[in-house]
Amino acid sequence: MVEESARDGTLDRLIRILGAFDADRPTLSVAALARRAAIPVPSAYRWVDRLTAAGLLERAEGGAVGPGMRLWELASRSSPGTSLRQAAMPYMDDVQAVLRQHTQIAVLDASGVLVLERLSARGAVPNQATIAGRMPTFTTSLGLVLLAFSRRHVTEAFLTDHADALGSPLRGIWHQGGNARNVVNPTEAELRTRLAEVRQQGFAAVDGQVDSEVTGVAVPVLSPEGQAIAALGVVVPLSSEFRPGLAPMLMAAARGISRALGPNGAMPPSDTVFPEHPPVTMPDART
């Protein structure tokens, strides 16, 4: 039993250690890592030795450490996100070749919008999305499309879990960016009206919410049952001549991605994202 509990504690610590790094902190000193992972410093040193030897962390300049290439390799080569990304890439590339701005694909999980891939042209408008980064769910076209076209119980569970955020100002990094304005999340009633509109029109368009001067348009990549596997979106200047054509262009590309994924899709069904919720026998995400 000692061994079992040590193992569970090990996994827990491992996840806290890996979770201590992000795009703003790609490397950390061992002391900073210990603090962020809530692990005693001597223990953090032993962990860093072990994880570095295993290739899961790598040493950087000045004694700092960061996630290792081997971790990325293990996580990426067979990830469901990689399959989706590979199916999507040729179609994203088609969109990007025409627009020369930002083309991105994202999925929804219990924490919100996770960006799987972003293609960006040089000189494109500002865009706060980063690969493997998070986006606000209630104020972005990607988030609205994912909520509108997920299975109903997934959407309802998400709204329940994030009820505190509705009607409140956006938190976190969206306030720190120089271009971000003071964005306030919609109330639940506003959001439900918005999601119904998005379901009705088949896409979401959000002008200059996270960044002014830009507009985001997104459409769902649908499973054969009509639920969102992912959202495909673009961010372009508000003044773009292509604006009226963005939604149909993206819908056509999203159909191609759905087809490339095949009938079974390459992603787990969205149920697995919220395993605590029972499966719905009659999914009807469009009502």
Next chain:
Amino acid sequence: MVEESARDGTLDRLIRILGAFDADRPTLSVAALARRAAIPVPSAYRWVDRLTAAGLLERAEGGAVGPGMRLWELASRSSPGTSLRQAAMPYMDDVQAVLRQHTQIAVLDASGVLVLERLSARGAVPNQATIAGRMPTFTTSLGLVLLAFSRRHVTEAFLTDHADALGSPLRGIWHQGGNARNVVNPTEAELRTRLAEVRQQGFAAVDGQVDSEVTGVAVPVLSPEGQAIAALGVVVPLSSEFRPGLAPMLMAAARGISRALGPNGAMPPSDTVFPEHPPVTMPDART
């Protein structure tokens, strides 16, 4: 001490479990996972429960499991590969917009060529590279460029470690692909001559080795010290009208990537890839 050894065993098993999946086996039954990871089946069931609860694995159809999205998120959002990829992407996109075939970037580690990113157009020629996948080192333009422009002790260590492969037929998946021919690695003498040529001309071009009918051209993305941080390459039809211009085009793009990485680069120095080798005080990869 029991706890320490349990932890080390835990990491070791964790790495074997994550390493059991690859692009051909994105999900495995628990029994198959146990076999590939060399773990007793009952133990594998307990591990799968723990790793699934932590989000590092996800359950798929029919009781199979695969790496989870959370693992990908943790590994990707702050990986050195992600930084390199982000610096490279606008330049890769420029190349891809012109060629509409395959544009890829790769790094060298102790196991060989690791593909960080691949942009592929719809209808492009066959290309066996996959993201987070491995490529042969001695017979591809990416591999030759990485060997030619790495620090000398890195190259020498790689040749020593892989001496058995030199002069022998390519092993592994490269024989299973329908388009792959029976490719034989160069002998050490042939390889050294080839690497000297590549250093001399500044790029590697390999016609139809892994796949016939296609040609690969790659150039190094150099650090300020003149060593390869990565290799930028394209795969195009042997008949492409652009062939004479590929090397200069890629060299210009690689300069842009080096500049975007900044003076310190975003990648660890190649020394960290072979930590067992002492640093070289007078690196001179071009002789």
